[in-house]
Amino acid sequence: MNDDSQILIARLLTHQTLRRDDRLVKRALSDEQFRVEVDARLMACGLKLLDNVYADHVTLCLHRAIEPKVFGARDTWQNNNFGLARDGVALLVVLWALIILPKRERQETHQHADDDQNDMFGQEKPVPRAEDTSIGIPYKALLADFGDKLGKKTRMDMNLGILSKLGFIERRGDILVEGPLLDLLMDTDLLKERIINGALADVFKRVPDQVVHIPRAVLAAANEAAMEAEASASTEHPNQD
Template structure:
């Protein structure tokens, strides 16, 4: 087990994220003794494993008690500990809301992007899906048209998207923005979803013609994620 622990820890640190379908990632998620040993190893250097059952990847991050000692001396920590400006953080939140919130609604209802809910009588019994079967894409041109006037225009959007892609939050393909490996694992749905759906950003998105899940769908997703977290 020692070799597997060293390998998984090194890979997490080197690559920042690992697909949950990876053999060692799966072992960390289903083998209690292996997970306990991994948690202890990460905790010894101020880190913790980041995972939620709806994210396609696992990652590592600072333990909560280490955030202030590590980042607290930098002035930028109040906004971001990955060097994002306020405008870039705003673009990140818009993209997160437009990709992750609808994705979570599909995952909870066990539906794919092209499923109207009538094809599978036993959909609730199927495993949670990850990846592009449930995670939609956004047009860069549409993002610029819908939100550019509020967030600095096409030039700032292009710069922000490049930065978000380098950080692993998104992927860019042929003018489309897709979910990156860290978008759903680093940003906590349980905290952010309520603030988005019941906050000012919901009004901004609605003005641009984007539908967010209804409050009852959000509550269902919260309860489902709590159940999934307890089972895994």
């Protein structure tokens, strides 16, 4: 007989992601006993439920302890488990930095994307949903700022297509927006410090909404940050059957 934990896990394996407002997802996030049952079933397969309060979706990923046995090959760790070339990984990190970091800033200050000013009572409100705070970036601006460093238009278009298919981004006309996995599978706690205080420190001294247009002088640093973060971007991997 099917039960709710079995159905939730089967749906996540089938659809890769589910929204946080889904009935069974909400139950898993609020019902401790139900969450324990779900976690136990997933643990038996080396998986865990992955969510964060800043994302509108949840997904599944491997437990850290099982990753080397899955992704290690001949004692050599795969450079990434999505089949992305180096320029694809660099593009992923750049998109994460341009879309997710400003969104997190707005969520933490309880601002919506269309707010003109801070609400003095904003801290009493729940964290805004990603869809209410996430702002896309123009494709033409991305190509102008990063095309030369990330393989020019042909390679960038190819990698954007791969990232869209994987669920990291969505394309809405000329605008690139956050996909369901962009804020789930990137290790924000690790990458934020490395990028904001490291290679892209000069960029992120500006307010978040002004980050879209990045000077060419820091493009090499962006690539360096992407290479450094490559392993982190690949460690948590949803089922893609």
